[in-house]
Amino acid sequence: QVQLVESGGGVVQPGRSLRLSCAASGFPFGTFVMHWVRQAPGKGLEWVALMSFDGTNTYHADAVKGRFTISRDNSRNTLYLQMNNLRAEDTAVYYCARAIVGAKPRIDYWGQGTLVTVSS
Amino acid sequence: EIVLTQSPGTLSLSPGERATLSCRASRSVSTYLVWYQQKPGQAPRLLMYGASDRATGIPDRFSGSGSGTDFTLTISRLEPEDFAVYYCQHYGSSSWTFGQGTKVEI
Numbered sequence: 001q002v003q004l005v006e007s008g009g010g011v012v013q014p015g016r017s018l019r020l021s022c023a024a025s026g027f028p029f030g031t032f033v034m035h036w037v038r039q040a041p042g043k044g045l046e047w048v049a050l051m052s053f054d055g056t057n058t059y060h061a062d063a064v065k066g067r068f069t070i071s072r073d074n075s076r077n078t079l080y081l082q083m084n085n086l087r088a089e090d091t092a093v094y095y096c097a098r099a100i101v102g103a104k105p106r107i108d109y110w111g112q113g114t115l116v117t118v119s120s
Numbered sequence: 121e122i123v124l125t126q127s128p129g130t131l132s133l134s135p136g137e138r139a140t141l142s143c144r145a146s147r148s149v150s151t152y153l154v155w156y157q158q159k160p161g162q163a164p165r166l167l168m169y170g171a172s173d174r175a176t177g178i179p180d181r182f183s184g185s186g187s188g189t190d191f192t193l194t195i196s197r198l199e200p201e202d203f204a205v206y207y208c209q210h211y212g213s214s215s216w217t218f219g220q221g222t223k224v225e226i
Contacts, residue, residue, distance in 0.1 A: 037216075044218060044219075044220045044221045045156075045158075045164065045207055045209075045218040045221070046218065047209075047215060047216040047217065047218060050216065059214040059215060061215065095164075104173060105152065105169075105211040106154045106166055106170075106211070107154070107164075107166060107209075107216075108166050108175070110163035110164055110165075111163065112162075112163055
């Protein structure tokens, strides 16, 4: 079955960096578009970034552009999110998610999330 | 960038009642509209895609409709497990946008 397991969250000081990982299994990882979506405590969902199946195309939300970078290693079935210059407003649960593209795009599987807390 | 506005913010209903949730886009999104359900402490779950297609395993009491700028998620008869937060989402060519959510509470 499809599994997405995030790791790498924790408490970090403002201005520091953190790298999240998402280990995928149960499906051909290298053929799917992947996303990061976050959710601040008590708030709604916010799309963060996406990467095409082969890594040639990436898109980032304006709120993280220039600070966060999505990447993937298809040989390791792993998605990454490098987060630099973290701010208090980046505090959130970060979800890794698999997307179906084409005529009816949607996110069909989500991980359970990893919590990032940015605090001094 | 397209903005999705969901209403109402909170819907207070009883089991067995009908729930009608709205999602309005700031400009036409055709039928590129998706609905998710999220329960406390859990990841979101895909409900509907293409505005009206039910995802695998979703009961038929859930239905979606609309196109262009106005969309509706209807739960025909609320079951206890349906009390949750519901999000609409649009796929753009280079970004994905979520609405702010509607909480369906008892």
